[in-house]
Amino acid sequence: MQVPSHVEYERAASVEHALSLLSRPETCVLAGGHSLIPMMKLRLAQPELLVDINGLTELAFIALDAGELRIGALARHADLLDSAVAGEHFPIFGDAERVVADPIVRLWGTIGGSLCQADPSEDLSAVFAALRATAVIRRQSGDRKVPVREFHLGPYETVVGPGELLAEIRVPVRPATGSAYEKVSRRVGDWSIAAAGAVLQLQGDPGRPVIAAAGIGLTAVGAEHFVAAEAEEFLAGRAADEESFAAAAAIAAKHCHPAADQRGPEDYKRHLVAELTTRALRRAAARVRLEP
């Protein structure tokens, strides 16, 4: 099927206008359209009304504010890749965005659309989960905040309900923190076979640092909420060294649930999880600036 079924179209003039349109039944937000339009062509999505939010420039920002990086839902992948402030505090964004699709998709695909699509292979879902980010969901009665780790209910399903719009994502800036993302795909610009994101907060002697807190996100391998929770728990309080990273990576590989498919068998994907988690942890630790 190549042609979407009949659909009404409205271009939102303001966030308030978008919210009032979204309160109608069978309505979908149209952001970059890179995922929604193909799904409509395949008739996997059949909304009765599309609410185009591309004119809402007030949702297209990336800014540091009161100790948080705030990313508007309409910021494009390319904006995040180019953002100096995001890159300075969270190099994991540059790592991930460089391997999200291709320049054409990155120029128009949005950060909000990526999270709301809730594809199990979406790179930024694991990145934001590793960073323990918060999603700000707007509705006519006001905003509600949801930890990204509780945002996805399952494949292609989120907590954003009828009449609601993902407005922004907030990431706390923490001292002595480093981050990194590692992905393996079949070819340049493809979705992940597997990928791992790591965020490490270190403390103590710069020569023998200890892990104060760890965040590990996994992509495309069936990790609950995109998180390797058991590996994170293992790392807390341990030395930030190769031995800890390898042991945590083995735990992450054991506890995820990859499915065999055209991208590879289950044991290959578990092998990738172990290797990519080790590499991401190693690179995240190397990026921490720990003052003596």
Ligand SMILES: Cc1cc2nc3c(=O)[nH]c(=O)nc-3n(C[C@H](O)[C@H](O)[C@H](O)COP(=O)(O)OP(=O)(O)OC[C@H]3O[C@@H](n4cnc5c(N)ncnc54)[C@H](O)[C@@H]3O)c2cc1C
């Ligand atoms: C060829 C190709 C390759 C790709 N490769 C990768 C890849 O390697 N890694 C990766 O992570 N992604 C990849 N993507 C996906 C890309 O990141 C898309 O940009 C993303 O999936 C959807 O963003 P969008 O802005 O196009 O959303 P849309 O398609 O417009 O929307 C997607 C869904 O989110 C909803 N939505 C959008 N914005 C909001 C909002 N603010 N509030 C509430 N609901 C909202 C829509 O209603 C829809 O259900 C690829 C896409 C393509 C086409």
